[in-house]
Amino acid sequence: MNTTTSNHILRGHSLPDEVAKRIRVSIDSGEIQPGKRLPTQHELANIYGVSRPVIREAISILKSDGLVISQQGRGQFVNPQGSSVFRLDPSLEDKEDLSHLFSFLMSVEVAATRQAAKSRNNDDLKSIRKHLDDLGSAIRKGQNGVDEDMQFHRAILHATHNGYFISFGEFLESRVRNLIRIAREKTARRNDMVKLVQQEHEAIFNAIEAQDVVEAEKAASQHLENAAKRLEIYQAVSTN
Structure with missing residues (x-):
């Protein structure tokens, strides 16, 4: 494992997550082979320029993924079977990563909205x-409406009546939507943007109400494309 200071991590929102991500990259690239022992906590702390408690938490994250296993008295080893846990670790600071993320979201959420338009019942619509x-x-009261936004999209997932869409949507909620939450909070003061977002939501609802799968797909696609643009605005604001 490369021990140069270039591996040191700049202080950010979550050091353990970032360390876990770096170690995961080293494993995926073959720098640390399956079945091999990880460097000690002391060595990893020096490599990444963080404290040992941060390393312990990062290792705990990798264990929860099944990517790292403990061998009593011997240390931490890369699971020879690899990890069976699907992960998403998007970064607001990485434009290419965000582009890939929204391409992925498009394939899931547009399909879910289309299915909701086809499968929804009156209770779902209400x-x-x-x-x-x-x-x-919430918007009229000058609030950011983040929680209400999340509930709106969650209700659409439930209207699919498809357990896989619902379960995976909950996974996305915990892993991805926090990024959208951050961007919305940062740009909520822009009245023009808030109104546009609400218009996009209305278009999605109208298509689902009419059970128009084509318009539902179109409205969801437009919403996600615009959400990506709003994140770009957040990036520009946060770097200035």
Whole structure:
């Protein structure tokens, strides 16, 4: 494992997550082979320029993924079977990574919205409408409406009546939507942007209400494309 100071990590939102990501890259690239022992906590702390508690938490993350296993008295080893856990670790600072992320989201969320338009019942429609109205109310009160936004999209997932869409949507909620949450919080003061987002939500609802799968797909695609642009605006603001 390369021990040059270039591996040192700049202080950010989550050092353990970043360390875990770096170690994962070393494993994926073959720098640390499956079945091989990881460097000691002391060695890893020196490599990445962080404290040993940060290393311990990073190792815990890798263990929860099944990528690292403990052998009593011998240390931490790369699981020879590899990890069976699907992960998403997007970064707001990496434009290429965000582009790949939204391409992936497009394939999942557009399909889910299309399925919701096809499968929704009256109770689903009432739930989606309620959360959309709650979002509108929050916006009128000058709030960012982040939680209401999340509930709106969650109601759409439930309207698919497909357990896989629902379960995977919950995974995306925990791993990805926090990025959208951050961007929305940072740009919520822009009244023009808030109104545009709400118009996009209305278009999605109208298509689902009409059970128009083509328009639902179109509205969801437009919403995600615009969400990507809003994240770009956040990036520009945060780097200035």
